[in-house]
Amino acid sequence: MEDTSTGQRMMALLDGLWALPLTQAVLGLLLIGLLAWLADGVARRLILRLVRRVAQRSENRLDDALLDRGVFRFIAHMAPAAVVQLGVPLVPAMPEDVALLLRNVAAAFMVLMGTLAVSRALTAVNDVYQRRDIARSRPIKGYVQLVQIVLFIIAGIVMISLLIGRSPLLLLSGLGAMTAVLLLVFKDTVLSLVASVQLIANDMLRVGDWIEMPSVGADGDVIDIALHTVTVQNWDKTITRIPTWRLINESFKNWRGMQEAGGRRIKRAIHLDVASIHFLDATEHEHFRRMALLTEYIEGKRREIEAWNRELGATGDEPANRRRLSNVGTFRAYVLAYLRRHPGIHPDMTLLVRQLAPTPAGLPLEVYCFTRTTAWGEHEGIASDLFDHFYAMLPE
Numbered sequence: 399m400e401d402t403s404t405g406q407r408m409m410a411l412l413d414g415l416w417a418l419p420l421t422q423a424v425l426g427l428l429l430i431g432l433l434a435w436l437a438d439g440v441a442r443r444l445i446l447r448l449v450r451r452v453a454q455r456s457e458n459r460l461d462d463a464l465l466d467r468g469v470f471r472f473i474a475h476m477a478p479a480a481v482v483q484l485g486v487p488l489v490p491a492m493p494e495d496v497a498l499l500l501r502n503v504a505a506a507f508m509v510l511m512g513t514l515a516v517s518r519a520l521t522a523v524n525d526v527y528q529r530r531d532i533a534r535s536r537p538i539k540g541y542v543q544l545v546q547i548v549l550f551i552i553a554g555i556v557m558i559s560l561l562i563g564r565s566p567l568l569l570l571s572g573l574g575a576m577t578a579v580l581l582l583v584f585k586d587t588v589l590s591l592v593a594s595v596q597l598i599a600n601d602m603l604r605v606g607d608w609i610e611m612p613s614v615g616a617d618g619d620v621i622d623i624a625l626h627t628v629t630v631q632n633w634d635k636t637i638t639r640i641p642t643w644r645l646i647n648e649s650f651k652n653w654r655g656m657q658e659a660g661g662r663r664i665k666r667a668i669h670l671d672v673a674s675i676h677f678l679d680a681t682e683h684e685h686f687r688r689m690a691l692l693t694e695y696i697e698g699k700r701r702e703i704e705a706w707n708r709e710l711g712a713t714g715d716e717p718a719n720r721r722r723l724s725n726v727g728t729f730r731a732y733v734l735a736y737l738r739r740h741p742g743i744h745p746d747m748t749l750l751v752r753q754l755a756p757t758p759a760g761l762p763l764e765v766y767c768f769t770r771t772t773a774w775g776e777h778e779g780i781a782s783d784l785f786d787h788f789y790a791m792l793p794e
Contacts, residue, residue, distance in 0.1 A: 429485075430481065430482060430485040430486065433481050433485065434477075434478035434479075434481040434482055434485075435478065437477040437478050437480075437481045438474065438475060438477055438478040440477075441474040441475075441476075441477035441478075442471060442474040442475075445470050445473065445474045446465075446470055446471065446474070449461065449464075449465055449470050450465065459526050459529070460522065460523070460526050463522035463523070463525045463526050464518075464519060464522045466522070466525075467518040467519070467521055467522045467525070468518055469515050469518045469519050469522060470515075472511045472512075472514045472515040472518065473511070473512075473515050475511045476507075476508050476511045476512065479504040479505070479507045479508040479511070480504075480508065482500060482501070482503075482504040483501055483504045483505065483508075486500045486501050486504075487501075498563070502560045502561055502563065503561065505560050506556075506557040506560045506561055509553055509556050509557050509560070510553065510557060512553075513549055513550060513553035516549060517546045517549060517550070520542045520545060520546060521542065521546075523542070524538060524539055524542045533605070536598065536601075537598060537604070537605055537623050538598075539622070539623060539624055539625070540591075540594035540595070540597075540598060540623060540624060540625045540642075541595075541598075543624060543625035543626075544591060544594075544625060547587070547625075586626070586641065586643065587625075587626065589642075589643035590625055590626045590627075590641060590642040590643050591625060592643070592646075593642040593643040593644075593645060593646040593647075594623075594624075594625050594642050596646055597623070597628075597642065597645060597646070598623075602645070602652070603620060603623060603628065603645065603652065604620065604623075604654065605620055605621065605622065605623055606619060606620060607619070607620045607652055607653070607654045608620075608652070608653040608654070608657070609630060609650050609651060609652050609653070610650065610651040610653070611630075611640065611644075611645075611648070611649075611650040611651070613644075613648055614638060614640050614644065615632075615638055616630040616632065616638040616640055616650075617630075617632050617633060618630050618631045618632035618633050618638070619631050623642075624642075625642065626641065626642060627639045627640060627641060627642060628640045628642055628645060656772060657772045659747075659772075660744070660770070660772065661744040661747045661768035661769060661770060661772065662768060662769050662771065662772045662777045663766070663767070663768050664765060664766070664767050664768065664769060664777075664780075664781045664784070665764065665765070665766050666764070666765055666781065666785065667754060667762035667763060667764040667765070668762070668763045668765070668785070668788060668789070668792075669757070669759045669760035669761065669762055669763075670726060670729075670760050670761045670762075670763055670792075671760050671761075672756060672760055672761050674725075675724060675725060675726045675761070676724065676725055677722040677723065677724050677725075678722065678723045678724065678725060678728065682725070683696070683700075683723065686728055689732070691732055691735040691736055691739070692728065692731060692732055692735065695728070695731040695732075695735065696723075696728075699723055703720075703721045703722065703723070706721050707720045707721060726753075726761070726763070729763070729791075729792070730751050730753070730763060732791065733751045733763070733765060733788060734749075734750075734751045736784075736787070736788075737749055737751070737765070737767050737784070740780075740784070741770075742769055742770055742771070742780040742783075743767050743768070743769060743770065743780075744767070744768040744769060744770045747767070747768035748766060748767070748768065749766070749767045749768070750766050750767075751763065751764070751765055751766070752764050752766065765784070765785075765788075769781070
C-alpha cells in the first residue's frame with residue numbers, strides 16, 4: 399500500500415510539474431535543440447555526399463572548388479536555424495518576447511551562414527579563374543574582395559536589424575550620419591579599393607611581374623594582388639607586402655616591358671689606360687687586317703684615310719696633319735663587330751659601343767646592347783662571356 403501511494407504521489411508531482419508553463423517551455427526548447435542538432439548532422443551528410451558524387455562525375459572545376467571552400471557546409475548549417483525558426487512557435491507556454499528573440503537569432507544565424515556561403519563561392523570562382531592564362535594579366539581577386547566587403551556590410555546591417563527588431567532602413571539612415579567617421583576609420587580600405595581598380599583597369603601590375611620598389615624594400619616577383627596588399631617574393635626569398643595604395647601614390651619599376659620585348663640590356667664599360675692609346679704603325683696595321691672581324695673595317699678605313707690624306711697635298715707630309723688609325727678606335731670596331739656576330743645578342747635592338755667622358759680610372763668604352771634572352775642567369779652568362787673575351791683581347 400505504501401509503494402502504491404508513493405507512486406501515485408510521484409505521478410501527481412510529475413503531472414504538476416508538466417502543467418507548469420516553465421517546464422513545458424524548457425522541455426520544448428530542449429526538444430527543438432535536439433531536432434536542430436539532428437537536422438545539422440543529416441543535412442551535412444546528405445548535401446556533402448550528394449555534392450561529392452556530382453563533383454566526381456563532372457569535369458567542371460567549379461563544383462570541386464565550391465566543395466574545397468566549404469560552401470555546402472555553410473549551406474547545411476542553415477538547416478538547424480530553420481528548425482528553430484519553425485519549431486519555436488509550436489512550443490507551448492513560450493513567452494512571446496523570448497520566442498521572438500530566438501526566432502530573430504535563428505534568422506540572423508541563417509543570414510550569416512548564407513553570407514559565408516556566398517563569400518566562399520566567390521572565392522571558389524576566383525580559384526577557378528586563376529587557373530586560366532588571362533588571370534595573369536586581368537586578376538579579379540581585388541573585385542572579389544570588394545564584393546565580399548559589400549556583402550558582409552549588408553549582412554551585418556540585416557543581422558543587427560533582425561536582432562534589435564528594427565528596419566534596416568533605420569540603420570542605413572544612421573550610417574549616413576556616420577559617413578565621415580567611417581571614411582576616417584576605413585581610409586586605407588577606401589584608398590586600397592581605388593588603387594586596386596586603377597592597377598587592374600590600367601594593366602599596371604600583373605601576377606608574375608618583376609617589380610622594384612626600394613622605398614619598401616621590394617625587388618622580386620608579384621605573387622598575389624589583393625584588395626589591400628600586393629605580395630612580392632623578393633629574390634632572396636623573403637616576402638614583402640605592399641599596401642595597394644602605395645603603388646599608385648609612389649613610383650615603382652616594372653620589368654614586364656623588358657620581358658615582353660624579348661631582350662635584356664647589357665650596359666657595361668671597360669676602362670682603358672689613356673697612356674696606352676697610340677696610332678697604329680705599319681706592322682700593327684697589317685696584323686689587324688688579318689683578323690677576320692677587322693678585315694673589312696681596316697680596308698674601308700685605309701681607302702678613306704688615303705683619299706683624305708691625298709687631298710692635303712704638301713701639308714700631308716707632316717704626320718700631325720694626316721689622319722691615322724688608333725688602337726682604341728680599332729678595338730672599338732672589333733668589339734662592335736664581335737657583338738654583331740654573337741648569337742646571344744639581339745640584332746634588332748640598340749647595339750652600340752661608345753666612349754664616355756674620361757675618369758681617373760681611365761677612358762670608359764661602354765658596351766650597350768641587348769641579349770636575346772630575358773632569363774637572368776642566361777643573361778649574366780652571356781655578359782660574362784663577352785667581357786671575358788674583350789679583356790683577353792685587350793693586349794692585342
